[in-house]
Amino acid sequence: MDRKTIRESLGNCLTDTSDLGIGRLSKGKVRDVYDLDDRLLIITTDRQSAFDRVLASIPFKGQILNQISAWWFDRTKNLIQNHLISMPDPAAIFARKCRVFQVEFIVRGYLTGSTNTSAWTQYNSGAREICGNKLPDGMFKNQRFEKPIITPTTKSDKHDESITPAQIVSRKLMTRGQWDEASDIALELFRRGQKTAAEHGLILVDTKYEMGIDQDGRLTLVDELHTPDSSRYWLSGTYEERFLRNQEPENIDKEFLRLWFVQNCDPYGEGPLPAAPDELVVELSARYVQLYEMITGERFNPPPDEPALTRLRRNLRAAGVQVEEDKLSFLDEPVGRF
Ligand SMILES: Nc1ncnc2c1ncn2[C@@H]1O[C@H](COP(=O)(O)OP(=O)(O)OP(=O)(O)O)[C@@H](O)[C@H]1O
Ligand SMILES: [Mg+2]
CATH class of the missing domain: 3.30.470.20 (ATP-grasp fold, B domain)
Structure with missing residues (x-):
């Protein structure tokens, strides 16, 4: 996928799902896990963690991780049952509560x-x-x-x-x-x-x-x-x-982003982190896309161009999850009319 598409998505990452108002949330570093009583809703966000903290949001990362897992779950389900029930959205699954x-x-x-x-x-x-x-x-x-x-x-x-x-x-x-x-x-x-x-x-x-x-x-x-x-x-x-030849193996990793933080702040401290440069974020997104394509052997399809939360809200509602209205859509209503 071209870098231009990734760059245009920098401002449209899935970082915080609390506006969905779904209720009982337990928040991991990367995943937002909602307890829906009979099952879980697990949303894989675009958050990038390292040093036990969240460093940045990487376009498409949540969807890519979610889809790579689903791909492997399908290929290993005869060895062991897995938690995946269904995938209402590219970045989310309904999962067996364990x-x-x-x-x-x-x-x-x-x-x-x-x-x-x-x-x-x-x-x-x-x-x-x-x-x-x-x-x-x-x-x-x-x-x-x-x-x-x-x-x-x-x-x-x-x-x-x-x-x-x-x-x-x-x-x-x-x-x-x-x-x-x-x-x-x-x-x-x-x-x-x-x-x-x-x-x-x-x-x-x-x-x-x-x-x-x-x-x-x-x-x-x-x-x-x-x-x-x-x-x-x-x-x-x-x-x-x-x-x-005693050389390190080739890989497609995220070490460069960790290094940037080590060189530009104290990521082990408690203080706020600086924002990673856009070009590094785009590079990491491109690497996730490349890994998706290599692991699955399939082309990565980016989601349609719309706010990630709008898409998620629509897909979850269609799957029967009680989701709160989009707060922004209230603001879009014409003001001052009777
Ligand atoms: N089917 C499931 N039932 C119950 N809990 C689950 C299930 N699947 C995943 N979890 C838990 O949900 C959480 C997912 O959060 P996340 O992946 O962000 O990880 P984390 O544990 O905070 O950090 P990290 O994985 O980076 O160490 C994990 O604690 C995981 O154990
Ligand atoms: Mg985890």
Whole structure:
């Protein structure tokens, strides 16, 4: 998609859905989750988070993440039931309400990462066992593991911490049986994800799954699936050659936006953040579009040119959700007539 279309959409991001007046909202960093009693309405907004805060709004990002998840949910539903019921709007789904395990199932196919807690950093400083997975000596950065490994963390509002399967059971986050079943499924999902990604010129490097129990007691995959926010992707065509030359793999990531904030403010502080330059926001949107097209093999169709909230309001109302009137449309009414 051309940058002009993205640039023209900079002022039309889906950032705040509170004007819809739907009621019981729980707000994540990226998603607005409404409790509709018998089910959830999950709206994936255009908010971009990093450093545990919201940095900017990226045109089309919510729709892209929502549609990528739906694409993968469809391709994995014979492995595990997922929470998707239907998609009333490109950026929203009705979802099965679940009791979500307070555990993130992180699956890694490669020894990589650069943060303090990443598998590579731990390995490089001598660790040969990561969350109970034994690793051989002599591995290099970005090398493929013989078999994908699972490294669970707690799901917390602050910083997620590594946890072992034994602790998951002893802290009663899951039963042993639930862990055994969910971790087998996570590895199976990852194998399928890697195979499909490879057919599309991508390596699925690592990812995070969330699972829960639905109202009928069934194990259910929730949240998002194999999106660029929950997963790392590399381009497969150049991986081998670059790995042998000790070069970083090619990817389509958002590191440049994080770097801009690190260089221009203290994103770890409490103070307000400066606005990211438009050109960086357009660039990131273009990268999400490119990833959408590579992952799904389909062209991305931008939504028609109208305010995002107007579209969402219309689609939700058509799907039977009680939505408040557009406040702006009252202002549009001719004033002073009797
Ligand atoms: N089917 C579901 N039932 C219950 N809760 C769900 C379901 N699907 C997703 N959730 C929860 O809704 C929230 C979605 O919010 P969001 O994706 O913005 O994430 P977050 O947890 O705030 O932050 P991040 O994912 O970036 O760490 C998450 O807490 C997720 O666990
Ligand atoms: Mg999330």
